[in-house]
Amino acid sequence: MTPTLDQVRRAPKVLLHDHLDGGLRPQTILELAADSGHRLPDLGAEPTAESLGRWFAEAADSGSLVRYLETFDHTVGVMQTGPALTRVARECVEDLAADGVVYAEIRYAPEQHVESGLTLEEVVAAVQEGFDEGVAALGGRIVVRQLLTAMRHQARSMEIAELAVAWRDRGVAGFDIAGAEAGYPPTRHLDAFEYLQRENFHFTIHAGEAFGLPSIWQAIQWCGADRLGHGVRIIDDVTVHDDGSVELGRLAAYVRDKRIPLEMCPWSNVQTGAAASIADHPIGLLKKLRFRVTLNTDNRLMSKTSMTHEMWSLVEAFGYGLDDLRWFTINGMKSSFLPFDQRLAIIDDVIKPAYAALLTEAGG
Numbered sequence: 433m434t435p436t437l438d439q440v441r442r443a444p445k446v447l448l449h450d451h452l453d454g455g456l457r458p459q460t461i462l463e464l465a466a467d468s469g470h471r472l473p474d475l476g477a478e479p480t481a482e483s484l485g486r487w488f489a490e491a492a493d494s495g496s497l498v499r500y501l502e503t504f505d506h507t508v509g510v511m512q513t514g515p516a517l518t519r520v521a522r523e524c525v526e527d528l529a530a531d532g533v534v535y536a537e538i539r540y541a542p543e544q545h546v547e548s549g550l551t552l553e554e555v556v557a558a559v560q561e562g563f564d565e566g567v568a569a570l571g572g573r574i575v576v577r578q579l580l581t582a583m584r585h586q587a588r589s590m591e592i593a594e595l596a597v598a599w600r601d602r603g604v605a606g607f608d609i610a611g612a613e614a615g616y617p618p619t620r621h622l623d624a625f626e627y628l629q630r631e632n633f634h635f636t637i638h639a640g641e642a643f644g645l646p647s648i649w650q651a652i653q654w655c656g657a658d659r660l661g662h663g664v665r666i667i668d669d670v671t672v673h674d675d676g677s678v679e680l681g682r683l684a685a686y687v688r689d690k691r692i693p694l695e696m697c698p699w700s701n702v703q704t705g706a707a708a709s710i711a712d713h714p715i716g717l718l719k720k721l722r723f724r725v726t727l728n729t730d731n732r733l734m735s736k737t738s739m740t741h742e743m744w745s746l747v748e749a750f751g752y753g754l755d756d757l758r759w760f761t762i763n764g765m766k767s768s769f770l771p772f773d774q775r776l777a778i779i780d781d782v783i784k785p786a787y788a789a790l791l792t793e794a795g796g
C-alpha cells in the first residue's frame with residue numbers, strides 16, 4: 433500500500449549518516465559569513481538564502497565526489513567559532529526533528545574547525561552544547577549522538593580517534609573517515625582503527641562510494657569497520673544472470689552474512705555519479721537481497737534533501753509501502769552505535785508503535 437507524502441513526513445526516522453557541515457540552513461550561512469567575513473562564492477548578485485541554497489545544490493550536482501566536496505569550503509568556513517558551531521548543531525537537531533527523525537548520528541571533522549584557534553576539544557564541546565540545547569528544547573523527542581570524522585587525506589586520524597574515545601560518555605558514539613576516496617585507502621589509517629578496536633569503540637568508514645570493492649574489502653577485512661558509509665559499489669560483486677538468478681561474490685556474501693550495515697544515501701550518490709538515478713540505484717536490489725540496508729541523507733544542503741525526501745523518492749521509484757520504510761528505519765536503529773538496550777527501547781517504544789498507528793490509519 434503506497435503511503436501518502438504526509439504519512440511519510442510523520443513516520444519516525446533513523447539517520448546514521450548525515451554531515452553537520454553538509455546540512456546548514458542557507459540563511460544561517462549568510463548570517464555567519466557576514467559575522468565572520470568569510471567570502472561566499474560570487475553569485476553575480478547579492479546572495480539570498482534561496483540563491484545560495486541553489487548554488488550549493490547545483491555546484492554539488494557535478495558527477496564527481498571531488499567537486500562535490502569543494503562546496504564544503506563555504507560551510508566549514510563559517511563554522512570556526514564556538515557560537516557558530518553551537519548554532520549549526522542546534523539548528524541541525526531542530527531540522528531533523530521537524531523531519532520526523534527520532535534518532536540521529538551526526539558526523540563532522542573536528543580538525544576542519546580549528547582555523548581560528550579553537551582546540552579540538554573546544555570544537556566537540558561547542559557541537560555538543562548545540563545538540564544538548566536542541567534536544568532539551570524539543571523535550572527529548574529526538575536522541576542525537578556525534579560521530580567524529582578524520583579526513584582521509586590528512587594524517588590526524590589517531591588524534592581524532594583518541595578524541596572520540598575521550599568523549600564516549602559525553603555524546604560521541606563513534607568514529608569515521610571521509611573525504612576523497614580514490615588514492616586514500618582506509619589502511620592509511622590502520623593504527624587509528626586498531627586503537628579503536630582495542631578500546632571496544634565503534635566506527636564506520638566511507639567506502640565503496642567513489643572507489644570500488646578494494647576499498648570496501650580493506651574497510652572490513654583490514655580495518656574492522658562496524659558499518660560502511662555508502663558501500664554502494666558492493667553491487668559490483670553481485671551478478672544478476674539472464675534468467676534472473678543472483679550470485680553473490682565472496683565479499684558481497686560476507687557483507688550480507690555478517691549483517692554489515694550499509695549507510696546508503698541515494699540522492700548524494702546520484703549527485704556524485706555513484707548512481708545514474710534513484711530508479712537505477714543499487715538500493716533496490718540490495719534491499720530485495722536482504723542486505724542490512726539503512727537509508728540516510730549524507731548532506732541535506734548539497735543534496736537538497738531530507739529523510740522525508742529520500743523515503744518519498746524510494747516510494748516513487750520502487751513502489752515501497754510503509755512496511756518497507758519501517759524496515760529501513762528498524763535496520764537503522766539496529767545498526768546504531770547506541771548501547772543495545774537503548775536501541776531496543778527506541779525500536780519498541782517509539783518506532784514500532786508509530787508505524788503501527790500509521791499502518792492502521794492506512795488500512796493495513
Ligand SMILES: O=c1[nH]cnc2c1ncn2[C@H]1C[C@H](O)[C@@H](CO)O1
Pocket residue numbers: 451452453454497501504508539540541544581610611612638641700730731
Ligand atoms: O559523501 C561523502 N563522501 C566523502 N566525504 C564526504 C561526503 N560528504 C561529506 N564528506 C566530507 C566533507 C566534509 O567536510 C567532511 C566532514 O563532514 O566529510
Ligand SMILES: [Zn+2]
Pocket residue numbers: 449451610638661730
Ligand atoms: Zn558521507
